[in-house]
Amino acid sequence: MKYSFVSQPREEDCGIACIAMIARHYGQNLPLSRIRELVGAGQLGTSLLGLQQGAEALGFQARSGQATDDIFNRIHRLPLPAIIHWGQERWVVFYGKQQQQYVIADPGVGIRHLSAEEIQHHWGDGAMLLLVPDEAFYRLSTDKPSRITGVLQQIWPYRFSLIQVLTYGLFIGFLSLIAPFLVQLITDDVLIGGNAQLLAKVAIAALGFFVIKSLLNLVQITLVANIFQRLELGLTLEFGHKLLKLPLNYYETRRSGEFAGRFKDIARINELMVDGTIQLPGLFFTAAVSLGCMLFFYSARLTLVSLVTAGVMLGATLTLLPIFQTRIRRLLSLKDKNQALMVELFRGAMTFKTTTAQPQLWQEIQGRFGHLASKKADNVQLSFFTGQLADLISGIGYISTFWLGSTMVINQELTLGQLLAFSIMSYSFLEFISFIVKFSDRLMEIKTSIQRFDDVIDVDEESPDDWLKPLAEIPSDGDINFKQVNFHYPGRYNLLETFSLTIPGGKSSALVGASGSGKSTIAKILAGLHPYQAGEILVGPHNLRDLSTECVRQQIVLVSQTTHFWSRSILENFQLCAPKATYNEVVAACRITGADQFIDRLPDGYLTVLGELGSNLSGGQLQRLAIARALVLKPAILILDESTSALDPISEAELLQNLLMHRQGHTTVLISHRSSVNRIVDWVAVINDGEADIAGPPDYLLGKEGGHLQFLQGEPPHPLRGQKRLVASNSTTAADVPSLPGPLDH
Template sequence: METFKRLAKFYLPDKKYFIWSLIALVFVTGITVIYPVFLQVAIDVGITGGQYEIIPYLAIGLIAIMTIKGIATYVNQYFGDLFGVRSVYRLRKDLYKKLQFLPFRYYDNAKTGDLMSRLTADVEAFRFFLSFGFAQLVNFVLLVGFAMIVMFYYSVPLTLVTMVTLPFLAVAVYKFDKRVHPGFRKVRRSLARLNTKVQENVSGMHTVKALSQETTEKNRFGDTNDDYRTKNIAISNVWSTYFPLMEFIGNISAVLLLGFGGYLAVQNQLTAGELTAFFSLVWFIIGPIMNLGFVINQFSQSKASGERLLEILDEEERHNGPEKSLPYAKLQGEVSFNNVSLRYQNKAKNALSNLTFAAPKGSTIGLVGATGSGKSSIIQLLMRFYEKTAGELLIDGKPIEDYDVKELRQNVGIVLQQTFLFSSSIRDNLAYGNPEASMEEIIAAAKRADAHEFIEQLPEGYDTILGERGLGLSGGQKQRIAIARAMIMNPSILILDDSTSAVDMQTEVKIQKAMREIMQGRTTFIIAHRISSVKHCDQIFVLDEGEITERGTHEELLQEKGIYRRIYDIQNQDQQYVLQQA
């Protein structure tokens, strides 16, 4: 029960609903045990005793208690379900909140399909046990307890003989739980892998079809699907082994009851009505014990799901800043790296090594280098997506750790190379970083990013609902929306991570012209592969294996005839070739 104890904070606030459900369950169980008593009276008094006039009264009484039981059953199920639904509402909200504040290193290894499975299937399995599993456990205890009280009242010897098999049944149930729980844990993990495979396939469908890998994907899914099937069959095998055994033990109790109970009836130590009632009461005990396998089934699934949910809840969140962070203010944008190093988790080499440079307020910094040279790592540190391994990173002369993360990022506008747009309106996407932005501000930013014209041509203009990840827009259109989104934030520091890579040369020139205007007074970092994107920068840093190998202005670096000059010559030759072909 350790898993349920640790998750208690999510369901204890709604314990009143569980208590009402429990009270109603007591009525339901008590009335259920009364049925055999009515049967005993009808046989011994009405039929055998010849008092036939009592039977209509018994029938009316039975109808009355059945009505009460129906009402109590409704109350039990309604409040039980309410208990589960409200509890997992709180749990799901906390899980989602947790995911928002987990550090990037967590998502380096996490899989989308697995997280989706935890927030849906695992949460639902936990809810089902809260709503029905707890009630079934309590019903088991109450039903067995009430039935045994009535049975002892009728015949102590017969009760003891009948219950002789119960220890064996309890052992079988215990062993069943020991085998079924690890199996369900494996099933849950296999289901998460299955969901991950489906999610990756759907997200990468364009790549799958472009490379004609439909058959390969089908086979890969088949392997994952086979694993899920195998895990479920293993669980079915455990169930198929233990359930007949539990049923067999229960039937032995019935045989003992008929044999010894028949003997007591012949000896006039038990009436026919009492024997009939006793037989019903025995199944009120054996039935729930056999059904305990189903309850354990639910419990094991719920416990396995709860363990997977706790794995998320136990993850260490990143701290937004020290207890006494600096008061929020508009940053000036002065950035200094002093011998800064960064090594990602589980990596053997540093991504950045002893990096030192200064970016004065309002300056424009260009970052150039091959893939993996460390350009994006500088941005990761500026945004505090990751924490530096060594050195000192200052903003406006103060350590970056002194700033609250949220307030820091409100001062930084970023346009990533891989543009992500939400499945909402263009207006909402543009105002995502500044929900208070007016329509005039949104349109002005769109015009600066050269996005207003194509937005106006869409069916609903700025109210057009985008498909998943901006489906329906070209890569260049999505990037222009991302640029406008960053502009609306009015940041002190602007980061452009190859932000014009998906636009044509003509559009790039128009965007750069507009952006030079908004860069005024802002510290801007431009990561680019095109020299044309960085040649106007105040400083250009050429990175190689996490170190700055060249630095200077465009003209200075051309004179050095190093890596920068080689990149420039190659791109210039390519451009001349394209112009000649045109």
């Protein structure tokens, strides 16, 4: 029985690959990117809940549970295949029993046949997800073109140039066929026949052929370099454009090193196509014609030896290819992880310097790169073994050919020249087979690279039909109405459930609440950064779902706590986001936020080039610049999510006073944990576990009893309240210090 198998592009994608395998088992070939969006796989993989929600969204009836000890006695009653938790670290597909063993499909290894004891050993917690397709599953559309089709579309404009390249390749192959006949002629007629006059003619002819072949090679390489330089540029631009169109959630669940790895994948794809285009046509033509000549004009017996040699070479290679592909996939995944680690080290220099984490990080670097070096060595060893095995088989074939051929020459069945000509043709034929063997190793690497490239290209853009939606001017004084809004991140429980709230327009408002209560999520949804699953969000008369996402983001601007600036001048950073902004508008915005005070002290003023991530400015200075950058956009609604947290209270109060005065009559929403900030606004809403508990003007809320007062009065309940206060003095005893809970409480 043939079992469906889908390999995982990354280690974290094992659960996604499992759903893809089961979908393929039932006749649907779903792209991994589509499943990933529904499952919500992040940097640490996915949960059982995420797999269940994703499977249900794809049209499966999904039921999760925990297997009991007698599961193997009841296996015939289960709807298989199913997904099971393997080794506490990944997901695999359980296909059931075949003869005396059980079959699983491990996305990182392949199809495995194991005993019941082995499965019980690895299936420790018994977690299991049963999937049964319903009618909605069979109505799914799976008509996305493959990446091979996409590459062919990129090549299509250069089809006439490629035809020229192939034609040159055939001519080069034809000229290569002249060599064995020249050798036969020189051996039989010149050396053995003693025809000295023919030698000069043959030498001149051979020289002419080699000059023509060299010129054709030069023209062919020039054409190929031109074509594939454009192809690589096209793929790179396609990838770069796609990155800009991906939803925010995609960036939040990926490692930064993965994106750099995809650009290397493009270079690998292009390099293989260049080599294949230059060498493959000529080698194939030479091998095909050589095989025909060997069979019909020389010796069928010698040809059989060459064919057997070629068959053994191909058979040995095909046996090793699955192992090579699995190792390549793991190696590329390790490279991405290590690259991401180095990016994190660079960005987190301050953290590891101030937390004495250098020894631990050094151990991790040694371990990771040592593991990578070991995997590289394994791959090189396997590739070398494959090549040496092919050379060994080829060498045995050559020896067998000469042995049998020499016997035929002695028996006068062949002339010496014919034997030499046959040997050259046999070499050309086996050279083609050897090229295919070595090319197949690289082909496996490129196949994996294409799959990884597809992982990005096949992801649905966040607003594919955005251009069809209307543009509208969002009123800066219109009320913001959340009506029965539901939202959850893929693979998680609902963060907002039937959430309703009205934020008054044209005023300053604050969303307050404990960390993790949903305030930032509400801000991102309002700014059009996360799509919500149900409900409506109205700003004045406009339903945000009906408007273009670009239109919404241009008029509802969110400034987050973490700022980002590009490595270019301050003015260029502003004009990158607001191309029409004038120098005077940038200066005016910076005066409102107080950024002009430190910019004027910089040697180059607004032309000062910021370091990567703005590393040559303090956190407070960057936040002032970020708010000023948002003001240049002149948004109808401005949202500040902890955007002044790096400022001292006095500077923060001054900045917000100037900001709110500048934006009088325009909706401004603040998210802050500082009570001083929450008291200066016109209206406050208290968010608790994704719900709006209470809302109103600050004075009204201060007159109400409740937990919201801690966000307005600045007196949060202290865990030590009611116990003795700790005093820093020499008289402090053990009785004055409260005990630490948990394992430290001896």
